Amino acid sequence: MNKNIVILGAGESGVGAAYLAQQQGYDVFVSDMGAIAPKYKEQLQNWNIRFEENQHTEAEILNAVEVIKSPGIPDKAPLVKKLREKGVPVISEIEFAGRYTNAKMICITGSNGKTTTTTLTYHILSKAGLNVGLAGNIGKSFAYQVATEKFDTYVLEISSFMLDDMYKFKADIAVLLNITPDHLDRYDYKLENYVASKFRITQNQTANDYFIYCADDTETLKGMQGRTFAAKQLPFSIEKTIEPGAYLENDNIVINVNQEHFQMSITELALQGKHNIYNSMASGLAARILEIRNPTIRESMMDVQPIEHRLEFVAKISGIGFINDSKATNVNSTWYALESMTTDVVLILGGVDKGNDYSMLKELVRQKVKAIVCLGKDNSRIHDAFEDDVDVIVNTLSAAEAAQVAFHLAKKGDTVLLSPACASFDLFKNYEDRGTQFKDAVRQL
Numbered sequence: 001m002n003k004n005i006v007i008l009g010a011g012e013s014g015v016g017a018a019y020l021a022q023q024q025g026y027d028v029f030v031s032d033m034g035a036i037a038p039k040y041k042e043q044l045q046n047w048n049i050r051f052e053e054n055q056h057t058e059a060e061i062l063n064a065v066e067v068i069k070s071p072g073i074p075d076k077a078p079l080v081k082k083l084r085e086k087g088v089p090v091i092s093e094i095e096f097a098g099r100y101t102n103a104k105m106i107c108i109t110g111s112n113g114k115t116t117t118t119t120l121t122y123h124i125l126s127k128a129g130l131n132v133g134l135a136g137n138i139g140k141s142f143a144y145q146v147a148t149e150k151f152d153t154y155v156l157e158i159s160s161f162m163l164d165d166m167y168k169f170k171a172d173i174a175v176l177l178n179i180t181p182d183h184l185d186r187y188d189y190k191l192e193n194y195v196a197s198k199f200r201i202t203q204n205q206t207a208n209d210y211f212i213y214c215a216d217d218t219e220t221l222k223g224m225q226g227r228t229f230a231a232k233q234l235p236f237s238i239e240k241t242i243e244p245g246a247y248l249e250n251d252n253i254v255i256n257v258n259q260e261h262f263q264m265s266i267t268e269l270a271l272q273g274k275h276n277i278y279n280s281m282a283s284g285l286a287a288r289i290l291e292i293r294n295p296t297i298r299e300s301m302m303d304v305q306p307i308e309h310r311l312e313f314v315a316k317i318s319g320i321g322f323i324n325d326s327k328a329t330n331v332n333s334t335w336y337a338l339e340s341m342t343t344d345v346v347l348i349l350g351g352v353d354k355g356n357d358y359s360m361l362k363e364l365v366r367q368k369v370k371a372i373v374c375l376g377k378d379n380s381r382i383h384d385a386f387e388d389d390v391d392v393i394v395n396t397l398s399a400a401e402a403a404q405v406a407f408h409l410a411k412k413g414d415t416v417l418l419s420p421a422c423a424s425f426d427l428f429k430n431y432e433d434r435g436t437q438f439k440d441a442v443r444q445l
Contacts, residue, residue, distance in 0.1 A: 003025065003026050003027050003065065004026070004027050004029065004060075004063055004064045004065055005021045005026040005027070005028055005029075005064055005065060005066050005067070005068065006028075006029050006030075006031060006060070006061050006064040006066075006067045006068070007021070007028065007029070007030045007031070007067075007068045007069075008031055008032075008056075008061070008067060008068070008069040008070060008073055008079070008080075009032055009069060009070025009072060009073055010030050010031075010032040010036040010037075010040050010041075010044070010051060010053070011037075011040065011070055011072075012040075012140070012141045013070060013071070013092075013093040013141050013142070013143065014030060014032070014040075014068070014070050014093070015030070015040045015043055015044060015141065015144070016093065016097075016140070016141025016142065016143040016144030016145075016147070017068045017093040017096055017097065017141070017143040018030050018044065018047075018049050018051075019043075019047060019049070019143065019144055019147050019148075020096070020097055020100065020143040020144065020146055020147040021068070021096070021143075022047060022049055023147050024100065028049050028050065029049075029050050029051070029052075029060060029061075029064075030044060030049060030050070030051035030052070031051070031052050031055075031056050031057065031060075031061055032051070032052070032053045032054075033054070033055065033056055034053065034054065035053050035054060036051065036053045041053075056079055058079065058082070061079065061083070062082060062083065062086055062088065064083075064088055065088075066088065066089045066090075066091065066096075067083055067088055067089070067090045067091070068090075068091055068092065068093055068095075068096050069090055069091075069092070069165065070093075071092060071137075071159055071161035071162045071165070072161070075164070090165060091165050091166070091167065092162045092163075092164075092165035092166050093141065093142060093143050093162075094136065094142055094156065094158065094162050094166055094169060095165060095166045095167060095168065095169050096143060097142045097143035097145075097146040098166075098168075098169040098170075099168075100146050100147075101146045101151075101154075103133070103151050103152055103153055103154050104152065104153045104154070104172045104173075104290075105153075105154055105156060105169075105170065105171050105172050105173070106121060106153065106154065106155045106156065106171070106172065106173040106175070106286050107136075107156045107158050107171035107173070107174050107175065107201055108121065108136075108155070108156065108157055108158065108175040108177070108282070109157075109158045109159065109160070109163065109174075109175070109176055109177070109198055109201045110175070110176055110177025110178045110179070110198070111177075111178055111179055111180040111181075111198075111330060111332055111333075112177065112178055112180065112275065112330070112332050112333050112336060113177045113178065113275055113276075113278065113279045113282075114137065114157045114158075114159070114177065115137070115138055115157055115307055115310065115327065116271065116276065116279045116307055116310060117175065117177060117279040117282050117283050118134070118136070118137075118138055118155055118156070118157040119134075119138070119304070119307055120271070120279060120280065120283040120300070120301070120304050121155045121282075121283040121286050121287065122134040122155040123300050123304045124283060124284075124287045124292060124296065124297055124300040124301075125153060125155065125287065125290070125292065127296055127299065127300045128287075128290075128292045128293065128296045130152065130153055130290070130292075131150075131151055131152045131153065132151055132152070132153045132154065132155060133145045133149060133151035133153070133154045133155070134154070134155050135154055135155075135156055135157075136156035136157040136158050136159075136162065137157040137158065137159050137162070138157045142154065142156060153290075158201060160194060160197040160198055163197050163198065163200040163201060164197055164200070166200060166203075167203075168204065169204070170203075170204040170205060170206075170209070171201060171202070171205065171209065172208075172209050172210070173209065173210045173212065173286050173289055173290075174201040174202050174205060174209070174210070174211050174212065174231065175201075175212045175213075175282050175285075175286060176198060176199070176201055176202075176211070176212070176213045176214070176220060177214060177217075177278065177279070177282055178214050178217045178219075178220065178278075178332070179194070179195055179198050179217060179219035179220050179223065180219065180330065180331070180332035181194070181330075181331075181332075181355075181356075181357060191219070195219060195222075195223045196223075198223070199223055199227060202227075202229055202231060205229070205230050205231040206230050206231070207230055207231070207232070209230070209231040209232070210231050210232050210233075210234055210285075210286075210289050211229055211231040211232070211233050211234070212234045212235075212236065212282055212285045212286060213233070213234075213235055213236075214235070214236055214237070214278060214282075215235035215236065215237040215239075215240070215242060215245070216237050216238060216239050216278075234246075234257065234285050234289070236278065236281035236282060236285060238274070238277055238278065238281075243256045244256050244257055244258075245257075245285070246281035246282075246284060246285050247281075248266070248277065251265060251266050251267065252264060252265050252266070253265075253266060253269075253277065253280060253281055253284065255281065255284045255285060255288055257285060257288040257289060258288070258289075258291075260288060260294075262284060262288060262294045262297060262298075264297075264298050264301060268298070268301070268302055269301055269302070270301065270302055270303060270304045270305070270306070271301075271304060271306060272340070273311070273336065273339075273340035274336070274339060274340065275336040275339075275340070280301055283301075284297055284301070287300075307327070308324075308432075308435070309324055309325070309326040309327040309431060309432060309435035310325060310327045310328075311323060311325050311337055311340065312324045312325070312435070312439075314438075314439050314442045314443075315442050315443060317407070317442070317445050318407075318412060319411075319412030319413055320407065320410045320411070320412065320413075320414050320415070320416060321343070321414070321415040321416070322403075322415075322416045322418075322442045323337075323415060323416070323417045323418065323419075324418050324435045324438055324439055324442075325337045325417060325418055325419035325420075326418055326420065326424070326431045326432070326434045326435030326438060327431050327435070328419040328420060328421060329351075329354075329420065329421070329422060329423050329424070329431055330354070330356070330421060331356050331357060331358060331360060331361060331421045332360070333419065333421070334349070334361060334419040334420070334421040335360055335361055335364065337417060337419040338361065338364040338365070338368055338369070338417070338419070339364060341368055341415055341417065343413055343414055343415045344368065344369075344370050344413070344414045344415070345368045345369045345370065345414065345415050345416075345417050346369070346370060346371045346372075346373060346406045346409045346410045346414060346415070346416045346417070347365070347369045347371070347372050347373070347417050347419065348372075348373045348374075348375050348402050348406055348416065348417065348418040348419070348420065348438075349372055349373070349374060349375070349382055349419070349420055349421055349422070350374040350375045350376030350379050350382055350420055350421075350422055351375065351376045351420045351421075351422030351423050351424050351425070351426055351427070351428075351434075352376070352422055352423040352424070352425050352426050353376075353378070353381050353422050354422070354423060356381070356421060356422065358381070358382070358385035358386070358421070359385070361385075361386075361421070362385070362386070362389055365386055365389045365390060366389045369389075369390055370390065370391075370392070370409070370410075370414070371390060371391070371392035371393070371394070371406075371409040371410075372386055372390050372392070372393045372394070373394050373396055373402050373405050373406045373409070374393065374394065374395045374396060375396050375397075375398075375399065375402040375418075375420060375427070375434075376420075376422065376426055376427065377397070377426040377427065378426075379393075379395050392409060394409070397427065398427070398437075399428075399434060399437035399438040399440075399441045400437070400440075400441040400444070402418070402438070402441070403416070403438060403441035403442050403445060404441070404445070407445050416442075418434075418435070418438050420434070
């Protein structure tokens, strides 16, 4: 019997999947079109797993019984098309690893807030003493943890790219935070294709499972029309009272699940801002489904640490605050960041534009932004979008230059906010690299 399995992409998820596949008795071959990072190369060598870099040997790849592909590789890639034409199943690391664990799955998706909600949920469950793993788009590879750990529960951050290659996998608790236009370049520039991808989080759910969603999110509500859900639904809202579910009442988060009542003032939350009220509600609902005690939920929401590159305070220099929100790779994330600002802002925007519609930012830019510093190779669409809304728009080509220019444009009491609304790949390795370079530049001012 053919036991050849091929992994496309040798990043965190690919290398973890390779290890699990080898453990399960497959003949594993890892192929990456780019250079493999030294730490991953070393792991593959230590495990005696065959690999290639800077090329794809098609004959070998097309002979696989199954292919596990990195979420970063689009379906439009010629090799992926050939595999599908030949009838070779192409799946995600999450789909593959899910076969080899009976752990309970809490899966969190959405255009914005995934990492924060996943981290907070994991923090609550850890604090409650559950034997819990954290994986998906965050932390160590899910497949590697399935191979080496024995967790009873996993909290998984799931992107739309991962969902596209998930078929039989099931979430016991599925969380859909919101849907705003993002990554449309991967979805034929059709929002409905992206929406369909997000709703795959609910596929295969049964009446014993739960679907947590935002009742204030227009695209989510539109997407729910015409779809059926087997799972129990638990909405959350800051605009209306919802029971069972979560809502806001006199600046208190109220969570009602299974006749159990949890209440907490939003002033006590470690993670502040309107978007974090939503994130906290979603995490609180998941925790209450698992019957985590109220005092543990409250304590966790009060002491969770903010996430790096997500509205992260960097420094105050000459009375000017610097905030790193490099993780804001879409317009909606930047909207949330601006909405939470209470001072005048010098906004650092730009990078790889994924078909962004900047119109939703215009009102907040007019109200709060005194200057825009563009950080990217092609900033023409930012100039076009905001030339009537701000007096100053400056182009820069490095994090150091952007920090320097923004510092000179700001005055005491202002905030310099890096919240780019774009991907980072034109000038940086990823959003983490962009955020780290920005922080280093700020500290050198």
